[in-house]
Amino acid sequence: MKQFLVEFSVIVILFLILKIFWSPKVKYWLGNFVIAINAFVCFLYLYGIYINKISHADGFSKILLHSIVAIIIHTLFTLDNKKEIK
DSSP states (O other): OHHHHHHHHHHHHHHHHHHHHOOHHHHHHHHHHHHHHHHHHHHHHHHHHHTTSSOHHHHHHHHHHHHHHHHHHHHHHHHHHHHHHO
16 A cells, blocks of 8 residues: 555656646657657567567567557657647
């Protein structure tokens, strides 16, 4: 329970900080950071499968999950940019 409260507090503090400094530039860099982290995690799971630390079923399901998150974030940015251009 203590760890949950600490993690929840960190999330709330990050949210408040981002709310203060939110701008298109921050949005751009944060979105790209999320995409990059998800792509990096996909490679880590592939490596885990390669060295037989993770089963194929677990690894590929997690790779699918993280790749879908990266694609969704990228799609949201693309749609948002198209909306700003019009």
